[in-house]
Structure formats: C-alpha cells, structure tokens
Amino acid sequence: MINQLSWKVGGQQGEGIDSAGETLATVLNRQGYFLFGYRHFSSRIKGGHSNTKIRISTESTSSISDDLDILVAFDQETIDLNAYELIDGGVILADAKFNPTVPEGIKAHLIAVPLTKIAEEVGMAQMKNMVAVGASVALLGISVESFREVLTDRFAKKGQQVIDKNMDAITRGIEFVKTEISNLSVKDFTLAPSDGKKRLYMIGNDAIAFGAVAGGARLMAAYPITPSSEIMEYLIRRLPEFGGTVVQTEDEIAAITMTIGANYGGVRTLTASAGPGLSLMTEAIGLAGMTEQPCVIVDTQRGGPSTGLPTKQEQSDILAMLYSTHGEIPKIVIAPSSVEECFYDTIEAFNLAEEYQCPVIIVTDLALSLGKQTVEPLDYNKIEIRRGKLVTDEEELPELENSELFPRYGFSEDGISRRVLPGKKHGLHHVTGVEHNETGRPFEGAVNRKRMMDKRLAKLNNLAFPNPIHADTRHEDADILIVGVNSTYGTIQEAMGRLEADGLKVNHAHVRQLMPFPTEQLKEQMEKAKKVIVVENNATGQLTSLIKMNVGMAEKLVHVGKYDGNPFLPMEIYNECKELLVHGNV
Amino acid sequence: MATFKEFRNKVKPNWCPGCGDFTVLASMQRAFANLGKEPEEVAIVSGIGCSGRIAGYVNSYGFHGVHGRSLPIAQGLKLANRDLTVVASGGDGDGFAIGMGHTVHSIRRNVDITYIVMDNQIYGLTKGQTSPRSEMGFKTKSTPNGSIEAAISPMEMALTVGAGFVAQTVSSDLKGMTAVIEAGIKHKGFSLINVYSPCVTYNKINTYDWFKQNLTSLDDIEGYDPSNRGKAMQTLMEHNGLVTGIIYQNTERPSYEDLIKGYKEEALVKQDINLTEEQFDRLIGEFA
Numbered sequence: 001m002i003n004q005l006s007w008k009v010g011g012q013q014g015e016g017i018d019s020a021g022e023t024l025a026t027v028l029n030r031q032g033y034f035l036f037g038y039r040h041f042s043s044r045i046k047g048g049h050s051n052t053k054i055r056i057s058t059e060s061t062s063s064i065s066d067d068l069d070i071l072v073a074f075d076q077e078t079i080d081l082n083a084y085e086l087i088d089g090g091v092i093l094a095d096a097k098f099n100p101t102v103p104e105g106i107k108a109h110l111i112a113v114p115l116t117k118i119a120e121e122v123g124m125a126q127m128k129n130m131v132a133v134g135a136s137v138a139l140l141g142i143s144v145e146s147f148r149e150v151l152t153d154r155f156a157k158k159g160q161q162v163i164d165k166n167m168d169a170i171t172r173g174i175e176f177v178k179t180e181i182s183n184l185s186v187k188d189f190t191l192a193p194s195d196g197k198k199r200l201y202m203i204g205n206d207a208i209a210f211g212a213v214a215g216g217a218r219l220m221a222a223y224p225i226t227p228s229s230e231i232m233e234y235l236i237r238r239l240p241e242f243g244g245t246v247v248q249t250e251d252e253i254a255a256i257t258m259t260i261g262a263n264y265g266g267v268r269t270l271t272a273s274a275g276p277g278l279s280l281m282t283e284a285i286g287l288a289g290m291t292e293q294p295c296v297i298v299d300t301q302r303g304g305p306s307t308g309l310p311t312k313q314e315q316s317d318i319l320a321m322l323y324s325t326h327g328e329i330p331k332i333v334i335a336p337s338s339v340e341e342c343f344y345d346t347i348e349a350f351n352l353a354e355e356y357q358c359p360v361i362i363v364t365d366l367a368l369s370l371g372k373q374t375v376e377p378l379d380y381n382k383i384e385i386r387r388g389k390l391v392t393d394e395e396e397l398p399e400l401e402n403s404e405l406f407p408r409y410g411f412s413e414d415g416i417s418r419r420v421l422p423g424k425k426h427g428l429h430h431v432t433g434v435e436h437n438e439t440g441r442p443f444e445g446a447v448n449r450k451r452m453m454d455k456r457l458a459k460l461n462n463l464a465f466p467n468p469i470h471a472d473t474r475h476e477d478a479d480i481l482i483v484g485v486n487s488t489y490g491t492i493q494e495a496m497g498r499l500e501a502d503g504l505k506v507n508h509a510h511v512r513q514l515m516p517f518p519t520e521q522l523k524e525q526m527e528k529a530k531k532v533i534v535v536e537n538n539a540t541g542q543l544t545s546l547i548k549m550n551v552g553m554a555e556k557l558v559h560v561g562k563y564d565g566n567p568f569l570p571m572e573i574y575n576e577c578k579e580l581l582v583h584g585n586v
Numbered sequence: 587m588a589t590f591k592e593f594r595n596k597v598k599p600n601w602c603p604g605c606g607d608f609t610v611l612a613s614m615q616r617a618f619a620n621l622g623k624e625p626e627e628v629a630i631v632s633g634i635g636c637s638g639r640i641a642g643y644v645n646s647y648g649f650h651g652v653h654g655r656s657l658p659i660a661q662g663l664k665l666a667n668r669d670l671t672v673v674a675s676g677g678d679g680d681g682f683a684i685g686m687g688h689t690v691h692s693i694r695r696n697v698d699i700t701y702i703v704m705d706n707q708i709y710g711l712t713k714g715q716t717s718p719r720s721e722m723g724f725k726t727k728s729t730p731n732g733s734i735e736a737a738i739s740p741m742e743m744a745l746t747v748g749a750g751f752v753a754q755t756v757s758s759d760l761k762g763m764t765a766v767i768e769a770g771i772k773h774k775g776f777s778l779i780n781v782y783s784p785c786v787t788y789n790k791i792n793t794y795d796w797f798k799q800n801l802t803s804l805d806d807i808e809g810y811d812p813s814n815r816g817k818a819m820q821t822l823m824e825h826n827g828l829v830t831g832i833i834y835q836n837t838e839r840p841s842y843e844d845l846i847k848g849y850k851e852e853a854l855v856k857q858d859i860n861l862t863e864e865q866f867d868r869l870i871g872e873f874a
Contacts, residue, residue: 030874200873210869216859219665221658238869240848243857245665250691254658257651261631261662264649265670266855269662287652375873380866385859393856403596403645421855422629422647423667430642432650441597442642442650 001192003058006065007136009129010051010082011074013042016129020072021052022372024133026150028056029201029374031142032194036490037372038064038567043226043310049077056140058192062338062373062490066571069189070139071108072132074115076100083108089187093135093177095128111135111180118172127169134173138181141190144171200375204342204368207375208298209234211346212270214383217296218244219269221258223251226310227366228272228300252277256284256297263288263295264431266390266421268350272298275317276307282324285359287433289329292409292417292456294353296346298362300369301486303565312565313366315486316538318546321361322515328453330460332360333515337470337489339375341512342368347383348465355388356459357419363514365537367487367567389418397426405429405439411451415458460516468518471525472496473507480577481507481529483522485514485543488535488568495573504581511543517550531580532556535573539563590619593628595645600636606757606783606794607637607704613760614644614673614702617767623671631660633676633685636711637704637783640675654685657692660699667855668698668843671771678705678719682738686718689740693749693776698841700770700777703740704757706785707792714788724791739827744778745819750836751777752818754829756797757784762830769832775841804831813837 009020018039025035036055042048055065068085071078073094080103083092088107094100096112113135115128122131137144147170148163155162202210209231212220218239222232236246244267249255255271262269273281278299288295301317303309321333332352336345346362353360391397397420400406408429410417417438420427430440435452437443472493473481480499484492489510499506509525511518526532526547534544534557541559548554560576562568593615601607618628628646632638634653641648647670651659660674681689681703692701707719708726715728719740723732744752751773755763763781770777782797802825804810810831811817818834843849850857861869 198874200870202873206873210873213869214861214866218854218857218859219662221662240846241865243848243850243852243854245846245849247661247665247695249658250687253655254688254691257655257658258662258665260651261649261659262666263662264659265663265666267666268859269666283652284655291649291651378870380861380863383861383866421667422663423626423670423853423855425624425626428625428645428647430648430650432642433652434650442639 001188001190003192004056004061005069005189006053006055006067007070007072008051008053008068008082009072009132010049010078012046013044013048013050014046015074016126017050017052017074020129020133021054023130023147023150024136025054025372026201027142027146029199030150031146032196032199033058033191034060034374035201035372036061036064036374038367039370041311049081051078051082056191058194063494063570064567066569070136072136073100074128079103091139091186091189093132109184109186111177113173113176118176119169122169122172123165127166130166130169131173134170135177137170138174138177139186139189144174198377200377201372202339202375203230203370203372204336204339204364205230205300205370206234207339207342208272208346208362208364211343212350213238213242214343215268215347215350216385217268217270217350218242219262219267220246220271221249221255221262221269222246222271223249223255223273223277225274225277227302227369228274228298231272231298252280253284256281259295259297260284260288260293263293264422270296270298272300274300274302275304275320278317278320279324285331286325286327286329288359289325289331289456290327290433291431292357294357295359296349296353296362297359298364301363301365309565311366313567314537314563314565315365316542316563317363318485318514318538318542321363328457330356330358330456331515332356332358332460332463332465333363334360334465334513335363335485335511336368337486337510337512339368339373340378343378344382351384351386352463352465354390355386356463357388357416358459363486365486371487389416391418391420391424391427397424400426400428405441407438408440409436409452410438411455414462415455463516465513468513469521469525470510470512471521473509473525473528475505475507476528478505478507478529479531479581480504481509481525481532482535482573482577483509483511483532483543483547484535485511488537491568491570492535492573494570495577498570498574499577506577514546517546519550522547523551526551526553526556529556531558533558533560533577533580535560535568537562537567587622588619588624590615592625593618593645595643597643599643600639602787604786605636606706606781606785607640609757609760609763610702610704610781610783611640611643613763613767616764617771618646618671620764620768621771627669628671628673629663631656631663631672631674633680635677635680635709637675637677638680654680654683655688656680657685657688657701661692661695661697664697664699665843665854667853669853672699673702673771674699675702675704678703678707678717679709682718682740690743690747693744693747693778696750696775696839696842698775698843700767700779702767702779702781704783705740705780706783706789708785708789710785710788726788739822740780741827741833742819742822745815745834749778749834750775750839752834753777753832754780754782756782756801756830758794758797759830766832773835775839800828802829804829804833
C-alpha cells in the first residue's frame, strides 16, 4: 500500500480526458483522499495533446509532483511526451487500438488495454475514458461501487441506462487489468486508507465565483477569456437565484465600465479577465480610483505578452496590475495562494473595495485558477460583510442648504468620505474623472488638487488585510528565505521540506498583498536569512524588482524564473536552492 | 413635483455662447419636470468632450466618466437600480467614434436607458478636428484637404442593429426636442436620440441656418408611421438622414431587464446581500 501517487491521463483534446480525471478525482475526494490537479491543454477545442495530472495522497498536498506513477494514454503521442516523467516500475495503461510502444530507456510496464474495443462493446466508443478509469482503479484498489454515486450525480438527467453503461465500462476496465497484472510483477499501487473526512474539490475560479456570491456580489460584467471564464459561467448559473445577473459585454472596456457603473449604483459588482483584458481595462481602473468607486477585478494570469500562451502558467502581470494605470490612484492588489484563500479573499476584496472606496484587484495565476484541488470545508461563519462609510437606506440626510451638493468627497482624517448612492434624497453630488472639489465639481485649483491627491492616496495608510504575507519561518538564522506568490505555495513548501531533510535551514514567505506592498513584514523575514530566493513564473523578476524597490537588500536577492508555460516542480526549486548554496557563497 | 427650474444648478456651462448644447440642457430639464421626476430620481452619465460636461449642469445625480464609455457605465447603473431614470449623453465623437462599439451593443442589449447624442459633426473641445459625422470633403484641422472618409449615418445604423426607439431632433427646436426626450425616457428599452447641436465655433457649414434649410420634419410627411421599420429606413435614405421626429419605435420588444431570468421588480440595490446558511450549504453541495 502507498500513501501517495501521481496519475495522468492524456490524449487529443476532446477525447474525454477532463471527464476521466474529474470522475476518478471526485470519487477519491469523496472517500477522503487529498487531490491536487493540473490541466495541460491547448487553445483549441478539438485535437492537440492535452492531459490532466492528479496527485492523490492520504495527506494534505498542494503541489503537483515531480514524477508520475500511472500514465493513461489514448494515443502514442501521450506516451512519447509524458513517459519521461514515469518512475521506474511505473505503469502505462494505453489503448491497445494504436499498438502502443514504450520509448527506449523508460523502465515502465506497458499494459495495452482494449479501451476503445471494450467501450464499443459496452455501447459507445466515447466511453473509452471510463474504461480507462476502470483500468486505473484496478491498480489503485478502490471499489467500483464507489463510482455509482458520482455517476448518478453527473448523469441523472440522462437516465439510468447511461449510468449503467458507464458503470459497466468501469467494471470491464477493472476486470481486464486485474487479469493482466496477475501475470506481471507490477509494483503495488493500492492506496492506503484515507481519513474518510468530507472535503470539497474545486478550482480557484470556483472559489472566487462562490466567494463573490457569498460576499454579496449580485452583478458581473465580463468578456470570456481563458483562464477566467469559469467565474462568469458559475455566476451565470447562480446569480439568478439571488436576483442578479451576468452581462457578457462587447469587450473588456465595457466590462470594467459597466462594473464601475453598477458599483456606483450600490450593487457589489465584479469583472474578471486575464492579461489581454486587463490591458484594455487600465484607463477605467484609473477612473474608479479617481472617482473613488469600489470595484473588484479578477486577473487570472496566463502566459503573455500579447496573446502569448493563453492556456499556460505564468506570473507576468504583477507589475502591470500595480502600475499600468496612468496617473496615481489608491489601489489594492491581493494574491491568494490557495483555492481556499480564493474564496475568503474574494469576500474580503468586496469589503475592502467598499471600505476604502477604490479598485481591488485579485490576482491569481492559471495553475491556481484552473488547478482542481481538495479544499477543507468552507466556513459560513467566517463570512462577513462590511460596507464602510456607506450612507444606509434608512438614514435620512439633512436638506442641503443654498442648493449645495452632498460632500461625497469630503475631507476627513482617514481620507475616506461618506458615500451616498444615486436615488438618495438630499444626497445629490457630482462624479467626474476630472480633478474635483468635495462635492465632485470639477476644480483645478492647485491647493485643492494637492489636498485631493493626498486624501485619496492616504486612504490606504491604515489598510488591514489579514496576513499580507504567509511566513513559515522556523529559523532565526536561515540559510535561505524562499519567496513566492500565488500557486507556488505548495511547491515551495515541498522543496523546503527536502532542503530541510538535507540539513539546510530554509524559511518561506509567500506574498499575499502586492499593493500596498507589505514592506515591513517581508523585511523582518528577509533579515533572518543569508539569501533570499524569489521564485516566480516570469522572465524579468517582477516580484524580485518589487522587493528590491520596497525592501531593498538587493545583495541578498536571487531571482529564479520559469517562463516556459509550465508551473514549477518541487525538484526544480530544490535544485536551484542547492545550486545556489554550493556555488553562491552562502 | 419638481419644476424644470429645480433641475437647474448654479454651475455656468463652459460652452461657447450660441452653442446648441444649451437648448439640449434646457430640454432635458423640461422633460424631467414634465415626466414628474424628482432630481434624486435622475442620473445623467456622460462622456468626454464639450457636451460631456452636461452631467454636471443638471441638478440630479451625474457621472462624468471617460471618453466613449458613458453607455456601459449607464447600463451598469440602471441594472443596479432600475428605479432610476438613467440618461446617457455625449457628443458624436464619444458615441460614434471611440464609443461606437458600445452604441451598437447597447442598442442590441436594450437596457431601459435613454441615450442623447449632441451631434455637431466636429470635434470641439480639441479645437476643430474631423468627426465620424463630418461629411466627405469637410475641411478641418485634421483634414486640411477635406475628409476622405464617409460619414456615419447613425439613424440608419441604429435601425439595422435592431433599435427599438430612434429619434432625431435639432437644438433650435426646444419644444420638439423636449417632446422627443420625454418619449425616449418613457420608451421601455434603449432609446437613441440624435440631436443636431451646431458648433458655432468650429463648424461653419452645418449651422442653424443650414439645418433650417435642409431638415424635414416627419410631421410634414403625410401618413408617416414610426412603427414601420422599412419605411423608416427608406425615408432616411431619401432625405440623406436629415429628418426630425420619432423615426422608429417598436413598443412590442421587451427591455433587457424584462428578459433577465430572476431579475426582480424591486431594485437590485435594495435587496439583501447576505446569504443564509441554508443557501450557503446548498451552493457548497456542488463542490462536494
């Protein structure tokens, strides 16, 4: 029995790869195993190699693994592209239909399973993915009956016959492989028992979308783009129950300006996009900053620049999210590092947007937005809605004297003014992207200009975002501090464990708040380490530059970048750190 | 009930003396009063340009945004609070150049707002460059040899993309314009009103006199029926777009709000945003 293994299914896009992974993972998750997935796919609908890799473990895991135990292949390309990941003694379950072969030098067992043939016998060639799930299950040693509930949930609408056929496909897959391996000396892949606890299984985008509903968002305006579209798709399904809706706009400029208009109207509203869309939104984000409108924007980073690598991992929007708007505005940029944080941080983003009356950008990356993972149950009691200095519906405002306007931009100690919504009696005021006075009237006077700039920029002085960095800093005199952002959290943790096992002293700080930058908190951690290795999925070291600019200590900083479209593996971070310690004069 | 004077504020418009936009402002104020609106029930969302300043000249809620984006801001506001009377407004550059994409899609979407374009066929605030409404051959600072691009026909364009309310008026006609704006606001769905609003400083061709000589009132066309889309298109083409009045109105088409699943009569902004534990548990079930 084993406590963890990695499983991958691959083939041409459109062959039911996602569905195979989804089915197996949902069953395992319901049994109490921990899962962590990553989808490798192309920007096309049919064809092109695509695969899903899932790590299965009896303990919490938040990283993909370096290697692979079981590879399910629907074509030879899948074997050729992925077999190098297999451990010695790993297993390839391949469709017998294409006469699979194992590349030279790969020490894995090849089991040719008549996936297509069995599926056709059961009734439908497309069900070869379920036969493949069955073939895998034979190795993992879980019961076929555990699939019935998941298949019933999924195919209830399609009728009992469809459920039965799928069950049949899985059963036949199990039977075939069981017979085959009885004659082979295959490594034992039987999963050790799990703790059996109930947990959730979701992608980061699910958590953001669900978090938006829980955080009171009732409108969304968005334009579809990979890898953010799941957020709008979820809300299109769910918002009608709460009286809200999603508008699919003509472009991202309309999406952000509609979002600003709806927030001005008083409804918590969000938009979500990726780099190309965020580039289009930048002028309007400046408008939101200047007019002090709350708004929540999600940027699911993918490979840039331009169209770049639309379906691949990257963290190269960091500086653009912080600095792309012309002029100077208060802006909050937060970066969750797990699916769970995607949920709670989204709720908090709506609170911060209203409390500080400014745009809040939630930055994720593709691996976090689309990677499906086990999540501890989310807590209803942690949901809190705070609306800042919003004049409530019940409150009656005094009549304005001398036909003056409401001081929507009134000066105050913390820079934050009372916010009144259109429709309110005696609340009339003006809103403009032009520099203005306390009632919103355009006013270019130098004294007023300076005061207004200072007022707006001072708003974030007292910003309190929970845990601006995660600090796993066990050593007061560490050899290395590894710094990361977003989805690399688990990968760094895993690399750190291995380095510690080698006797090194390693600390980890993960940045969750990018603007305003948590300078003091990070500085404190950096002071405890001889070297600071900044791990980020980009070429130019954007997070490294931010740290240099805010904290300093440039002599300690080492940028470790990866920008080939793939997420970091624990081994890569481990190797980079070892390399540095050997040759880096630490 | 508020009078039109209550829709006035103390701000002196920064428009040139004689600018057509003054009458547009007066007509809007009269239309709001005639419809029985209170200042706090009205929100004007405007774009950038001379005409874009209009949001600050009406005693109501006003949002002066970025160039070309008044329509999405206005739609977001209306969806948040359907109790408000939302009017978007701006110039021909705002609506038919930088913001043309939003104009077309707002018409398609049909959110219940009114869009008033102050069309002077020139760029005024940037001191006299060509506009997408400038005629071929029109000489400006940016087209010293005359424009070599065709002018947009906004009314024909609106008809082709499915507009439910299309009207045109001229700023010398306070009474006619007020009536058209009232009808536009009352219309359930998106209404587009193009106002010929002469620029007395930079457009020396399309002047008040020019419009007087060239415009035809639809009232003068015997038996004109604004519910006939084909006839509306034909009339526009016969007159090179130079007509005034309600060109087309479709009272049958439901507004966007009426078609949104689950969208309530009660304004969204008035609804409770807290989830109950039961709702939370139901939503989370999907991820178990």
